[in-house]
Amino acid sequence: MSSPKFVEQAQGANLSDAADSTASGSVDEVVQGVLGRRLRESWEQIVREDIPQKFMDLLTDLKNTEQRGPGGGG
Amino acid sequence: MAGPDFEQALVGAIPHLRAFARSFANDAARADDLVQETLVKAWNSRDSFTPGTNFRAWLFTILRNVYFSQHRKLRREVSDPDEQYQNSLAVQPEQYGHLDLADFRTALGVLPADQREALVLVGAEGFSYEEAAQICGCAVGTIKSRVNRARNRLVELLGDEELKSGGGTAQGEQAAGDRRPVKRAAQG
Numbered sequence: 001m002s003s004p005k006f007v008e009q010a011q012g013a014n015l016s017d018a019a020d021s022t023a024s025g026s027v028d029e030v031v032q033g034v035l036g037r038r039l040r041e042s043w044e045q046i047v048r049e050d051i052p053q054k055f056m057d058l059l060t061d062l063k064n065t066e067q068r069g070p071g072g073g074g
Numbered sequence: 075m076a077g078p079d080f081e082q083a084l085v086g087a088i089p090h091l092r093a094f095a096r097s098f099a100n101d102a103a104r105a106d107d108l109v110q111e112t113l114v115k116a117w118n119s120r121d122s123f124t125p126g127t128n129f130r131a132w133l134f135t136i137l138r139n140v141y142f143s144q145h146r147k148l149r150r151e152v153s154d155p156d157e158q159y160q161n162s163l164a165v166q167p168e169q170y171g172h173l174d175l176a177d178f179r180t181a182l183g184v185l186p187a188d189q190r191e192a193l194v195l196v197g198a199e200g201f202s203y204e205e206a207a208q209i210c211g212c213a214v215g216t217i218k219s220r221v222n223r224a225r226n227r228l229v230e231l232l233g234d235e236e237l238k239s240g241g242g243t244a245q246g247e248q249a250a251g252d253r254r255p256v257k258r259a260a261q262g
Contacts, residue, residue: 034237035228036197038178043198045175046093055088058110059081062117 075129080120084113087133090199094134097182097194098141108144112137131205134195138209181231185224192220 075083091112095105115136123132182190188210195206196217203221207214229237 031229031234031237032225035225038175039182039193039197042175042179042182043093043194046096047089049089049092051085051088052106054106055110055113056085058113059084059117062114063081 075120075123075125080123083129084116084133087130088113090130091133091137094137094194094199095141097190098187108137108141111140111144115140128201128205130199131201131209134199134201134209177232181228184231185227189220189224189227192217193224196221 088109091109092105095108095112096102099105099108112133116133119136123129182193185193191210192206195201195209196203201209203214203217206217210217
């Protein structure tokens, strides 16, 4: 049984974020690191998708409507 | 914010709004409707944005409001679309050799909405606890405890061992075989 040397390092372990816990400390920290990484991967996968054209069209519409003035939109 | 700047910032935030919307409604089309309405609201109320404050937080707050007002309406009309959605997700992730993204998303879908929200705001989008609290209109301590409970629940759902082995292979994904994250394109 190895003594938990990491306890000292891990004393700063808090739940401040799921961010890079590259240095593996306590088990909790390892698990938290994995969770955080999965969470960000899953999020980034959506963020990296191309912006659908309909959103750009919508912004163009909003701009045009405004330029035509209130009531000018159709 | 002047017109063109505002527009640019808005466009830059769209991918993040889409991700946030997807955490409310996993149905991609419904999520995008939510984003669309958010953009209109944001555009029309851009004078209410305080320069110097977090623009994305402002947008996320709007999206949230749009969601909850729609949700109240929907509840009156149909039984509860999201409850149905939750139920369809309320399946324990299968026990594979290790964890992949699809399993992770399934587990995320099982979390209570308030916990999932707190977790994605802080853990995925990277808002501070204070910003997340502002977006959700609750106390900072509430966000902290929600994030905490969300994490514990995820560990419960996914399994400590799975997470640890998943953690071991996360950096050398290919080394663990070519199990690539399941692409979850619009299912509907």
